[in-house]
Amino acid sequence: EAQVTQNPRYLITVTGKKLTVTCSQNMNHEYMSWYRQDPGLGLRQIYYSMNVEVTDKGDVPEGYKVSRKEKRNFPLILESPSPNQTSLYFCASQRGVYNEQFFGPGTRLTVL
Amino acid sequence: QKEVEQDPGPLSVPEGAIVSLNCTYSNSAFQYFMWYRQYSRKGPELLMYTYSSGNKEDGRFTAQVDKSSKYISLFIRDSQPSDSATYLCAIGTNYGQNFVFGPGTRLSVLP
Numbered sequence: 001e002a003q004v005t006q007n008p009r010y011l012i013t014v015t016g017k018k019l020t021v022t023c024s025q026n027m028n029h030e031y032m033s034w035y036r037q038d039p040g041l042g043l044r045q046i047y048y049s050m051n052v053e054v055t056d057k058g059d060v061p062e063g064y065k066v067s068r069k070e071k072r073n074f075p076l077i078l079e080s081p082s083p084n085q086t087s088l089y090f091c092a093s094q095r096g097v098y099n100e101q102f103f104g105p106g107t108r109l110t111v112l
Numbered sequence: 113q114k115e116v117e118q119d120p121g122p123l124s125v126p127e128g129a130i131v132s133l134n135c136t137y138s139n140s141a142f143q144y145f146m147w148y149r150q151y152s153r154k155g156p157e158l159l160m161y162t163y164s165s166g167n168k169e170d171g172r173f174t175a176q177v178d179k180s181s182k183y184i185s186l187f188i189r190d191s192q193p194s195d196s197a198t199y200l201c202a203i204g205t206n207y208g209q210n211f212v213f214g215p216g217t218r219l220s221v222l223p
């Protein structure tokens with residue numbers, strides 16, 4: 001089954017404790033993105049990747065890091081999480097820049 | 113002014129009603145228009161994708177784009193309780209990879 005998976009689905013952590021949210025897709029897609037979704041603000045792009053070792057900032061990259069060492073994986077790293085990073089996070093992949101995005105199930109992160 | 117504006121709702125309609133969902137945008141460079149549906153506790157899934165002015169129909173769903181007014185709509189005919197979800201518009205330019213999403217409209221179809 002074609003899908004995007006994210007782990008963990010739910011995470012509660014404390015300020016300053018480094019964490020990684022994993023994302024994996026099995027569709028051999030070139031493009032992958034990370035979004036955060038907040039009430040009233042919709043989905044905002046954090047980072048995106050056009051291919052292995054090629055990443056670029058989206059609209060809200062501050063406080064986040066990403067890496068793309070393999071085509072299928074695109075982890076999101078929060079080096080020092082803060083409460084304003086409490087949000088619902090989605091990973092997405094797509095075959096080409098103008099193609100449909102396939103979203104993962106989401107990771108709900110709470111930073112205390 | 114936000115790049116993409118969308119009435120957040122919630123919008124409640126009886127089963128069988130025609131639903132109209134709308135987005136406005138400010139950047140005339142936007143050329144690609146998508147509607148996503150998001151069920152509670154799930155990721156968004158694509159409903160409709162168009163890149164031209166006019167109407168595009170798919171079953172009970174019709175997407176309408178008016179580039180001159182910078183206005184897009186999604187119509188749902190014969191709405192069903194299973195259509196209850198949040199509907200997000202997403203708009204993109206013909207360069208770059210950054211689609212801008214509206215905040216979403218929450219729809220409830222009551223049986």
